[in-house]
Amino acid sequence: MATLKIDGINKKIYQDYPEFRNVSPKKTGQTDGNTVLVYEKNEKTADGHTIKLLLRVTVDAEGNILKVSASR
Numbered sequence: 001m002a003t004l005k006i007d008g009i010n011k012k013i014y015q016d017y018p019e020f021r022n023v024s025p026k027k028t029g030q031t032d033g034n035t036v037l038v039y040e041k042n043e044k045t046a047d048g049h050t051i052k053l054l055l056r057v058t059v060d061a062e063g064n065i066l067k068v069s070a071s072r
Helices: 003-016
Strands: 024-030 035-044 050-059 063-071
Touching: 003 050, 003 063, 035 063
Parallel strands: none
Antiparallel strands: 024 035, 035 050, 050 063
């Protein structure tokens, strides 16, 4: 997948999920030709605890976003 496509995907993700702005994704290829981008960051809660936020984005070979899932 070209860097330009990842930049476009990042722009869309940062627009829809601003809390992940400036987080670089980890890229993993899948056997079906799709790519999974995982955005991960730690966030402090109001009571001082730390939680891990994950955003998993599945994209096809053309750079189209197929699926987005988030967890805390």
